Amino acid sequence: MRSIKAILRHRGGTRLLRRACEATTLSFPRDHGQHSDFRTEWWYLSGHLYSDTGIEWAYHFTIFRRALEKWTDLALVAAAISSRAVRNIAAFQRALARMLESQNSKRIGVDGYVSHLAITNLAQQEYAFFERAGTSLFQIAGARGDCLNAWVKGWKFQDKGGLIHVAAERDKFGIDLELHPVKPPVLHGSQGLTNKGSETGQASYHYSLAPLSTSGSLMWRGETIHVQGDSWMDREFATSMMPKSVRGWDWFGLILDNGHEVMISLIRLLDGSIAETSSATLVLPDGTSRGITADHLRVEPAEFWISPATGARYPVNWVAEIDRVNLCLNISALIKEHELVSASSTTVDYWEGPVRVSGTMCGKPIAGNGHVELVGYSQSVGGKF
Numbered sequence: 559m560r561s562i563k564a565i566l567r568h569r570g571g572t573r574l575l576r577r578a579c580e581a582t583t584l585s586f587p588r589d590h591g592q593h594s595d596f597r598t599e600w601w602y603l604s605g606h607l608y609s610d611t612g613i614e615w616a617y618h619f620t621i622f623r624r625a626l627e628k629w630t631d632l633a634l635v636a637a638a639i640s641s642r643a644v645r646n647i648a649a650f651q652r653a654l655a656r657m658l659e660s661q662n663s664k665r666i667g668v669d670g671y672v673s674h675l676a677i678t679n680l681a682q683q684e685y686a687f688f689e690r691a692g693t694s695l696f697q698i699a700g701a702r703g704d705c706l707n708a709w710v711k712g713w714k715f716q717d718k719g720g721l722i723h724v725a726a727e728r729d730k731f732g733i734d735l736e737l738h739p740v741k742p743p744v745l746h747g748s749q750g751l752t753n754k755g756s757e758t759g760q761a762s763y764h765y766s767l768a769p770l771s772t773s774g775s776l777m778w779r780g781e782t783i784h785v786q787g788d789s790w791m792d793r794e795f796a797t798s799m800m801p802k803s804v805r806g807w808d809w810f811g812l813i814l815d816n817g818h819e820v821m822i823s824l825i826r827l828l829d830g831s832i833a834e835t836s837s838a839t840l841v842l843p844d845g846t847s848r849g850i851t852a853d854h855l856r857v858e859p860a861e862f863w864i865s866p867a868t869g870a871r872y873p874v875n876w877v878a879e880i881d882r883v884n885l886c887l888n889i890s891a892l893i894k895e896h897e898l899v900s901a902s903s904t905t906v907d908y909w910e911g912p913v914r915v916s917g918t919m920c921g922k923p924i925a926g927n928g929h930v931e932l933v934g935y936s937q938s939v940g941g942k943f
Contacts, residue, residue, distance in 0.1 A: 575625060575665055577759035577797045581749035584765060587717060590706035590793070593763075597625045597665070597797040598943050601701075601708050601715050603724060603737075604811060604929035605772050605789030606912060615776060615785060616678040616892070616912035617733055618929065619724055621708045621715050623701060624672075625665040626693075635670040635693060671699035673710040674900070675726045677733065677776060678912055680892055685911075686778075687898050688728040722770065722791070727777060735774035737789050739767050741845040746821065746837070752794075753835045754825055755801035762796035768811065768819045768841065788813050790929065792821075802941040803827055806934010808857070810878070810889065812915050814926035817843030820885070822878065824857060826934060840883055854882045863894040865909075870897065870935040872909045887917035891930070907936040 576595045593599055600622045607615040626635065644650050671692050678685040690710050692699035701708035706717040713726035722737040743765045746752050752764040770789040775782050790811040810822035819841040825833035838850035859873030874891035896911030909932040916925050933939055 575797045578751055578761040578763050578795075578799065579759050581751045582763070584743070584745060584750050584763065586743055587705045588703075589763075589765075590717065591703045592623060592669075592701035592708065593795040594625070594665075594669070594703060596795045598799070599623050599795030600793070601706075602792040602794075603715070603789055604910075604912075605735075605737075605770070605787055606813075606927040607772060607776065607785035607787035609783050609785055613783075614680040615783075615787075616680060616929070617776065618674065618676040618910050619713075619715070619726060619733060620674045621701075621710055621713070622672045622674075623708070624670045626668045626670055627665050631666075631670075635691075669694040669700070671701075671708075671710045673713045673726065674898065675713070675728065675731075675733070676896075676898060676910065677731055677778065678893060678896070679778060680912070683893055685893065685896060686731045688726075688731065689900060690726075690728070730777060730780040732777040733774070734776075735772055735785075735789075737770035737772045737791070740769050740771055741767070741819075741841065743767050744819075744821075744839060744841050744845075744847045746823070746839050747849065752823070752837065754799045754804065754833075755835065757801065759797070760799055760801050762794045762799045764792075764794045764823075766793070766811070766819075766821055766839075766841075767791040768821075769813050788927070790819075796943065798941075798943075800940050800943045804833070804934070804940040805830075805938050806932070806940075808873075809931040809933075810857075810913075810928060811930075812887070812889070812913075812926055812928035814915065814919075814924050816919060816922070816924050818919070818924075820880075820887075820928075822855070822857060828938065828940065838880060840880065840885070848883065850880050850882060855880055863891075865895075865897045865936070867897060867899050868907050868936040870907065870909075872897070872932050872935050874909075884920045885917070886919075887915055887924075889913050889915055889928070889930070897936075906933065906939060906942070908933045909935065 604618045673690045676687045694700045699710040725734045746764040753761045768790040772789045773786040808824040812820040822838040824836045836852040857878045861875035863874045874894045876889040878887040
């Protein structure tokens with residue numbers, strides 16, 4: 559077996575990282591794969607599923623990748639993965655936070671990977687959340703660069719003959735699903751370039767695949783249940799996309815029953831205001847899309863829930879309006895208590911859960927399902943991604 563230093567020499571040693579500065583041409587399936595010349599990226603999946611008996615479920619499965627920049631970064635990540643006692647030391651937590659906030663433009667050729675899995679039993683109003691982490695050394699975790707194939711210690715997110723196959727299992731809970739794209743990838747912003755701040759490079763490349771016709775099985779407390787439904791895949795990759803003036807973001811992925819999908823991205827600033835770089839995308843039944851700027855978008859929280867674990871105050875009910883397309887939505891969390899406390903991987907706590915949608919579009923009633931991700935309510939994430 560080759561040594562770690564030999565592996566790094568083979569990979570070319572320290573390399574410069576790129577930033578998302580201008581619109582580009584995304585090509586698939588290549589851009590479903592990893593982008594090693596950017597610091598951060600994620601493969602994000604969420605969905606609503608139904609059992610053969612009509613019981614409703616939801617799930618969330620994500621793989622995160624971060625390029626490590628120094629040998630000390632690798633040591634920090636290794637310690638975080640291997641020891642809960644070390645993770646609880648305040649000095650270690652501060653060092654890990656400094657690593658996440660680093661603006662270094664280089665990488666040492668090793669990546670840190672984290673995966674999150676949440677399964678929600680809507681009939682019982684319960685959810686289970688699990689984490690897994692590893693590094694790209696010795697292929698413990700990794701991703702291919704030419705197609706969709708990412709994994710973390712056996713949890714996988716990969717292309718399978720034009721379908722997407724995801725599988726993850728832990729402690730008698732798990733998913734084993736195949737997803738079929740119904741529409742082509744939708745590029746957000748300007749050809750996939752979505753600005754997060756006012757300076758060049760404070761942006762990401764961002765696209766979605768939705769809806770994804772989904773079938774397979776999930777495991778709940780050891781019982782295997784056949785399910786089918788719809789899912790949403792979201793992808794972003796960037797280097798230093800979030801300025802320090804950002805507190806966090808609210809993301810909505812909504813699948814409506816009239817053949818439309820809506821993605822909303824609200825960038826929240828430290829002063830509590832919504833950034834002008836916030837935006838939305840409306841996907842039409844034929845797969846074409848319309849970009850919506852912040853001045854045509856209004857999202858107002860209507861109800862809040864306070865986490866007993868972190869003290870964070872999360873919105874769990876919203877009214878959303880997009881005036882350009884005469885769309886008005888009521889969005890409600892199906893379980894208010896759905897915070898994911900990331901104690902052993904990203905160290906970023908966030909609310910991520912299923913929602914129900916009702917409202918009108920051009921005066922006609924509509925309904926739907928979706929997921930909402932709320933980041934930066936427990937701790938600020940500005941400068942960390």
